[in-house]
Amino acid sequence: MVPDDVFITLWNARLYPDGRFDWVDAGHGWAEVRRAEGNVEPFTGPHRPPIGVEIIEAEGDHGRLFAGDVLVLVSDGVIEQPNPEGERFGRKRLQEI
Numbered sequence: 078m079v080p081d082d083v084f085i086t087l088w089n090a091r092l093y094p095d096g097r098f099d100w101v102d103a104g105h106g107w108a109e110v111r112r113a114e115g116n117v118e119p120f121t122g123p124h125r126p127p128i129g130v131e132i133i134e135a136e137g138d139h140g141r142l143f144a145g146d147v148l149v150l151v152s153d154g155v156i157e158q159p160n161p162e163g164e165r166f167g168r169k170r171l172q173e174i
Contacts, residue, residue, distance in 0.1 A: 084127035088150055092142070101137035103128050107153055109172070113145025117172050 090100035104127030
């Protein structure tokens, strides 16, 4: 059983051979593309509530990957992980890596 203050998130995509992809975000919010040129593009499409919080009918969003692009998906456990001083790892530090 999942406690009331804990949520299950999901990020799911379908990738096509030509680089197009459809995706949906259910409360996850930690996906981005590092383009071959080096710039980082966070996914800015619609974010849905975590699984089981609310029943909604929703369409996904669309994107495209090109040769050399990297799709980066991480758990919030990475972003929110604190060091011994209590400072969280953070999204900015992830992008620098």
